[in-house]
Amino acid sequence: MADNTKLKVTAVQMEPRLLEKEVNLARCLDLIQTAAGEGARLIVFPECALTGYVFSSLEEALPVCEPIPGPSTTKIVDACRKLNVYVVIGLLETDNEECYNAAALLGPEGLLSKYRKIHLPYLGIDRFVNRGNLPPAVCETEIGRIGIGICYDAMFPEHARILALQGADILVLPTNWPEQREFIPEHIIPARAAENRMFIVAANRVGEERGTRFIGHSIIAHCAKGTALARGEPDEENILYAEIEPAIAREKHVVIAPGEFEFNVIKDRRPELYDIISKPPPPP
Amino acid sequence: MADNTKLKVTAVQMEPRLLEKEVNLARCLDLIQTAAGEGARLIVFPECALTGYVFSSLEEALPVCEPIPGPSTTKIVDACRKLNVYVVIGLLETDNEECYNAAALLGPEGLLSKYRKIHLPYLGIDRFVNRGNLPPAVCETEIGRIGIGICYDAMFPEHARILALQGADILVLPTNWPEQREFIPEHIIPARAAENRMFIVAANRVGEERGTRFIGHSIIAHCAKGTALARGEPDEENILYAEIEPAIAREKHVVIAPGEFEFNVIKDRRPELYDIISKPPPPP
Numbered sequence: 001m002a003d004n005t006k007l008k009v010t011a012v013q014m015e016p017r018l019l020e021k022e023v024n025l026a027r028c029l030d031l032i033q034t035a036a037g038e039g040a041r042l043i044v045f046p047e048c049a050l051t052g053y054v055f056s057s058l059e060e061a062l063p064v065c066e067p068i069p070g071p072s073t074t075k076i077v078d079a080c081r082k083l084n085v086y087v088v089i090g091l092l093e094t095d096n097e098e099c100y101n102a103a104a105l106l107g108p109e110g111l112l113s114k115y116r117k118i119h120l121p122y123l124g125i126d127r128f129v130n131r132g133n134l135p136p137a138v139c140e141t142e143i144g145r146i147g148i149g150i151c152y153d154a155m156f157p158e159h160a161r162i163l164a165l166q167g168a169d170i171l172v173l174p175t176n177w178p179e180q181r182e183f184i185p186e187h188i189i190p191a192r193a194a195e196n197r198m199f200i201v202a203a204n205r206v207g208e209e210r211g212t213r214f215i216g217h218s219i220i221a222h223c224a225k226g227t228a229l230a231r232g233e234p235d236e237e238n239i240l241y242a243e244i245e246p247a248i249a250r251e252k253h254v255v256i257a258p259g260e261f262e263f264n265v266i267k268d269r270r271p272e273l274y275d276i277i278s279k280p281p282p283p284p
Numbered sequence: 285m286a287d288n289t290k291l292k293v294t295a296v297q298m299e300p301r302l303l304e305k306e307v308n309l310a311r312c313l314d315l316i317q318t319a320a321g322e323g324a325r326l327i328v329f330p331e332c333a334l335t336g337y338v339f340s341s342l343e344e345a346l347p348v349c350e351p352i353p354g355p356s357t358t359k360i361v362d363a364c365r366k367l368n369v370y371v372v373i374g375l376l377e378t379d380n381e382e383c384y385n386a387a388a389l390l391g392p393e394g395l396l397s398k399y400r401k402i403h404l405p406y407l408g409i410d411r412f413v414n415r416g417n418l419p420p421a422v423c424e425t426e427i428g429r430i431g432i433g434i435c436y437d438a439m440f441p442e443h444a445r446i447l448a449l450q451g452a453d454i455l456v457l458p459t460n461w462p463e464q465r466e467f468i469p470e471h472i473i474p475a476r477a478a479e480n481r482m483f484i485v486a487a488n489r490v491g492e493e494r495g496t497r498f499i500g501h502s503i504i505a506h507c508a509k510g511t512a513l514a515r516g517e518p519d520e521e522n523i524l525y526a527e528i529e530p531a532i533a534r535e536k537h538v539v540i541a542p543g544e545f546e547f548n549v550i551k552d553r554r555p556e557l558y559d560i561i562s563k564p565p566p567p568p
Binding site: 118119120121122123131135136152155156157158161162165166178180183186187188190191192194195212225226227256259260261262263265266267268269270271272273274275276277278279280281 | 402403404405406407415419420436439440441442445446449450462464467470471472474475476478479496509510511540543544545546547549550551552553554555556557558559560561562563564565
């Protein structure tokens with residue numbers, strides 16, 4: 001990645017249809033084409049964009065789960081190759097007997113990485129899937145170093161921190177924020193961006209499933225102060241765009257006034273005092 | 285601490301005078317009396333409230349440093365005893381040959397705990413003091429479990445997390461936020477409160493020292509969503525009050541809709557995947 005390379009990124013705030021995977025996939029392929037036509041190189045879709053979220057059992061969800069790589073990600077890779085873009089999309093993954101709330105990073109090269117949500121709230125399909133069993137990892141790509149989280153992961157500062165410590169420039173966050181979680185796009189996402197000096201592209205959904213309404217408010221946050229470069233509306237489908245310079249996220253040492261006010265949110269850490277954070281909890 | 289006990293807390297947004305410790309101490313003693321008169325039981329002052337912050341050398345600061353316990357904290361303890369209140373105040377501490385940017389928790393019982401800022405920006409007196417050498421700890425008091433941080437500590441999610449994992453109900457944060465850090469009271473403090481389900485009382489200063497202007501914006505944040513219960517103005521002295529119920533911070537399991545939407549920001553953590561956070565950084 002060259003210094004000062006501008007990168008157009010997109011958060012696609014859309015309304016997936018519960019259980020209608022083929023409809024959702026076709027819709028996503030259309031939206032990829034639209035965003036690519038606007039010059040976007042990184043296109044982020046919501047959590048469970050291919051399947052919907054408020055399932056009432058694992059059995060109900062199984063017909064729309066698939067392996068990664070699998071039929072849907074293969075079709076999206078074809079689009080990435082044709083349009084020279086990178087896509088992050090949420091879907092439900094089956095792996096032998098297990099099922100994960102997952103997201104895939106896809107590009108012209110094929111499947112670049114996949115992520116399985118490690119923090120699960122008791123809500124929707126998360127009540128039934130397995131907890132992600134892989135530590136969050138960063139993928140080096142032509143457009144920057146990308147780390148993935150899914151929705152509730154953002155409530156845990158450890159998640160974004162793990163990615164920042166591995167050098168992520170951009171945290172992509174497919175989400176399904178429901179009502180009462182407005183403070184997450186308002187405060188938590190800007191905080192994650194600023195405390196790690198990392199860009200964040202968070203794509204939430206809109207619409208309602210079985211009484212659960214999702215709130216939109218997708219956000220693209222700048223790495224310096226978490227400033228929102230773009231925000232989605234609360235109740236409508238939106239495609240958000242922003243131009244970012246991933247290289248800024250790599251300059252962790254910030255000089256406000258030379259010799260008078262400087263800091264480095266990574267180097268100024270005190271990991272020797274942080275033991276309790278990675279210890280197992282005491283028995284109840 | 286009884287359940288549902290309401291507690292009136294105060295953030296004293298004031299302007300300390302550089303190097304004028306006796307003037308500042310007298311002012312603080314007056315303000316303690318004022319806040320106690322309004323029914324406050326926990327009274328939080330800014331960072332370096334007794335000394336000022338923008339020193340140009342350690343030598344210049346030494347005459348206003350003192351041990352903890354020491355002459356100033358002893359006088360404040362007298363006030364705590366007389367008024368039956370708890371006070372957290374920022375000051376510069378000497379301990380043998382070392383100097384720390386510190387804060388003391390004082391109450392009718394005497395000195396309850398002290399804290400030495402562990403994360404230091406390159407700014408003001410922090411350019412010259414020693415880095416805090418004690419891990420953040422929680423103090424059990426009659427009014428709740430209290431943890432202390434100082435200013436830049438809040439940029440590091442690890443700091444508040446360490447206190448939450450030790451059961452803190454309230455994080456008290458004496459600060460000296462300068463210009464360009466408005467996003468900290470706006471986003472970081474609400475995020476720290478919500479991600480840990482912990483109340484926060486952050487007292488910032490106002491005024492200017494040697495070209496550095498401090499921005500006020502003190503905040504008392506609720507533990508559930510980080511909502512500001514009180515906010516200070518940008519450029520004037522204010523005494524902020526809020527009534528909180530520390531017991532709410534102990535109910536980490538939150539039920540939005542029983543069996544449909546529940547979560548627990550502490551129990552849902554995955555410490556077995558967090559190793560990198562407490563590891564020393566790789567050699568440069």
